[in-house]
Amino acid sequence: MSTFVALFTISLNAILAENFILVKFLGICPFMGVSKKTDTAVGMGLAVIFVMGLASAATWAVNEYLLVALDLEYMQTVVFILVIAALVQFVEMFLQKALPALYQALGIYLPLITTNCAVLGVALLNIQNSYSFIESVIYGVTGGIGFTLAIVLFSSVRERLEDCDCPKAFKGFPLALIAAGLLALSFMGFSGFKVFG
Amino acid sequence: MNFKKQLKEGLLTNNPVLSQLLGMCSTMAITTTLFNGLGMGLSVTIILICSNIVISALRKIIPDKIRIAAYIVIIAGFVTMVDLLLKAYIPALSDSLGVFIPLIVVNCIILGRAEAFASKNSVLASAADGLTQGVGYTAALVIMCIIREFLGSGTFGKGVLGVDGIRILPEQYPALLVVLPVGGFLTLGCLIALTQWVNRRLAEKEREKEAVK
Amino acid sequence: MKNFKYILRLTLTLLIITAVVAGLLGLVNYLTEDKIDELTRQKAETAMQEVLPAQNYEPMETSTDGITEAYRADGLGYVVRVSTNGFGGAIDMMVGIDAEGKVCGVSIISHSETASLGANCVREDFRAQFVGADSALAVSKDGGTIDALTGATVTSRAVTNGVDLALAFVKEVG
Numbered sequence: 133m134s135t136f137v138a139l140f141t142i143s144l145n146a147i148l149a150e151n152f153i154l155v156k157f158l159g160i161c162p163f164m165g166v167s168k169k170t171d172t173a174v175g176m177g178l179a180v181i182f183v184m185g186l187a188s189a190a191t192w193a194v195n196e197y198l199l200v201a202l203d204l205e206y207m208q209t210v211v212f213i214l215v216i217a218a219l220v221q222f223v224e225m226f227l228q229k230a231l232p233a234l235y236q237a238l239g240i241y242l243p244l245i246t247t248n249c250a251v252l253g254v255a256l257l258n259i260q261n262s263y264s265f266i267e268s269v270i271y272g273v274t275g276g277i278g279f280t281l282a283i284v285l286f287s288s289v290r291e292r293l294e295d296c297d298c299p300k301a302f303k304g305f306p307l308a309l310i311a312a313g314l315l316a317l318s319f320m321g322f323s324g325f326k327v328f329g
Numbered sequence: 330m331n332f333k334k335q336l337k338e339g340l341l342t343n344n345p346v347l348s349q350l351l352g353m354c355s356t357m358a359i360t361t362t363l364f365n366g367l368g369m370g371l372s373v374t375i376i377l378i379c380s381n382i383v384i385s386a387l388r389k390i391i392p393d394k395i396r397i398a399a400y401i402v403i404i405a406g407f408v409t410m411v412d413l414l415l416k417a418y419i420p421a422l423s424d425s426l427g428v429f430i431p432l433i434v435v436n437c438i439i440l441g442r443a444e445a446f447a448s449k450n451s452v453l454a455s456a457a458d459g460l461t462q463g464v465g466y467t468a469a470l471v472i473m474c475i476i477r478e479f480l481g482s483g484t485f486g487k488g489v490l491g492v493d494g495i496r497i498l499p500e501q502y503p504a505l506l507v508v509l510p511v512g513g514f515l516t517l518g519c520l521i522a523l524t525q526w527v528n529r530r531l532a533e534k535e536r537e538k539e540a541v542k
Numbered sequence: 543m544k545n546f547k548y549i550l551r552l553t554l555t556l557l558i559i560t561a562v563v564a565g566l567l568g569l570v571n572y573l574t575e576d577k578i579d580e581l582t583r584q585k586a587e588t589a590m591q592e593v594l595p596a597q598n599y600e601p602m603e604t605s606t607d608g609i610t611e612a613y614r615a616d617g618l619g620y621v622v623r624v625s626t627n628g629f630g631g632a633i634d635m636m637v638g639i640d641a642e643g644k645v646c647g648v649s650i651i652s653h654s655e656t657a658s659l660g661a662n663c664v665r666e667d668f669r670a671q672f673v674g675a676d677s678a679l680a681v682s683k684d685g686g687t688i689d690a691l692t693g694a695t696v697t698s699r700a701v702t703n704g705v706d707l708a709l710a711f712v713k714e715v716g
Contacts, residue, residue: 150629155510157358161437164353206413206571209431210405210563217398246401249354249435256428260631299522301529305350306522313514320509361656391559395552399559406563410570417574420581425661427631427654505693508659 139270146274148322152250153282154315159250163283164308166241173287177280179241181273183223184254187216188272191255192265212255217246250279286315332457339461342531345438346469347524352438355429356470357513361481364488366474367467368422372415372430374463376407377439378456381447385455388448400443405434438466469520476516481508585651586636590621593638593647602715608707619646622708628700630654633663635701637708644676648705660697672705679706
């Protein structure tokens with residue numbers, strides 16, 4: 133029971149209270165870059181959930197059985213980014229061969245994910261919070277869900293910003309940032325709530 | 330390409346944060362005190378110069394197909410070195426920046442400059458590019474920090490000028506909201522709008538000059 | 543054949559770069575390792591001296607979740623190192639408890655809380671609230687006596703829970 137509660141708390145926190153984009157500021161580049169249309173935002177979100185879950189599992193295993201065992205923890209950053217890059221490449225090749233339909237939908241977002249700081253961030257945070265294997269995977273997947281939630285919500289706001297009337301200097305990016313700020317403000321409402329006492 | 334022009338580009342017309350819109354995660358996340366901003370800015374500048382030099386020196390050796398992977402390994406190497414050195418010699422900075430130091434690896438500025446500049450130019454020009462872009466990044470961070478620290482905590486120079494900095498606003502007035510994530514988005518939004526405005530004015534002036542000629 | 547040579551070249555280049563980077567990192571790590579260990583140890587020691595000054599600290603066994611280290615301090619009391627989850631990650635703190643089971647000091651060793659908000663948990667006036675307590679604590683929002691830091695209830699709760707854990711631990715062994 134208690135493990136279930138712990139996992140539930142991790143999930144809820146990762147999705148809402150500690151949302152990767154709006155609270156932790158991880159993954160802002162794709163958040164800004166691919167949120168102009170809702171369809172692309174959904175595609176990116178799904179790809180991120182997938183990769184974050186896989187990357188959490190892979191980096192956890194590599195850290196536990198390779199780096200800690202060999203006393204090479206200081207190599208974490210280098211090894212993790214390589215694992216993530218290789219993983220993304222592998223997923224891309226696998227999807228292309230096995231699931232062409234899914235590849236069509238997600239393919240173009242995959243290369244962008246290597247440099248998404250949310251992915252490396254989740255790998256490093258898993259270690260920092262000393263999560264177990266299951267906890268890491270759950271944190272990765274739910275962190276990705278949080279990312280998707282934020283990017284999809286934001287893209288629908290942004291579609292409307294396109295043709296609004298505002299000072300010229302604010303047109304485009306600055307206005308999008310301010311809208312994102314207001315979205316972050318609403319997510320603050322989730323911070324600090326307690327799950328199961 | 331002369332240095333003066335590069336500096337102007339790095340600081341204003343092609344500022345990595347305010348014009349190229351790169352590396353925004355760290356820009357918003359850590360700019361709550363001047364100490365953080367300066368520390369992050371300098372770390373990134375050093376890494377950017379080093380990685381630009383090495384990548385430019387190796388640009389003819391690294392095959393095109395694996396260049397991104399090679400760049401990432403080189404960058405990650407420098408980032409880890411800086412991380413370890415900070416932990417050993419400036420532990421206060423390492424504590425307050427936390428996970429954002431290793432995350433410099435995926436800071437798009439560094440990979441971006443490697444791909445856009447260092448892989449095509451000489452070592453010296455790349456070093457200069459690293460320096461000017463790094464200074465531009467640091468400048469953007471410092472401006473963000475000063476604004477957010479003043480409005481959010483009511484102080485100036487926290488961590489740099491004494492532990493609590495210089496208090497400007499009495500403790501009960503500052504708007505806490507500004508040091509929260511919301512404030513990061515809002516401040517950066519306004520700063521980018523300002524940069525766009527300045528850049529447009531500059532461009533207009535140039536055009537007027539040309540017209541007069 | 544040409545293709546094979548090309549692939550070999552790709553692999554070798556990447557391998558050499560990685561090996562050089564790994565070698566350099568090993569060197570930097572070798573140079574900084576002792577210094578970092580020394581700093582970490584020093585930090586813990588300063589915190590122990592701060593919460594309960596003593597000549598000797600005798601390590602004790604712990605198996606409680608969240609309690610990372612515990613020491614008996616010369617018969618003056620106990621020093622317990624606790625780690626709880628705050629807003630931005632783990633908060634690592636040292637709690638000193640005197641022979642009568644009262645808290646005599648709390649020191650935050652490391653944290654990753656938001657600057658100007660949760661990061662204020664290192665402030666003297668916040669930590670001083672715990673001194674003298676001998677039973678379960680809670681922040682005022684939850685009906686307790688500890689005044690939470692402005693805008694950082696999660697952090698305040700985490701520290702309070704940490705002190706609680708230490709108190710419970712000492713009650714059990716003492």
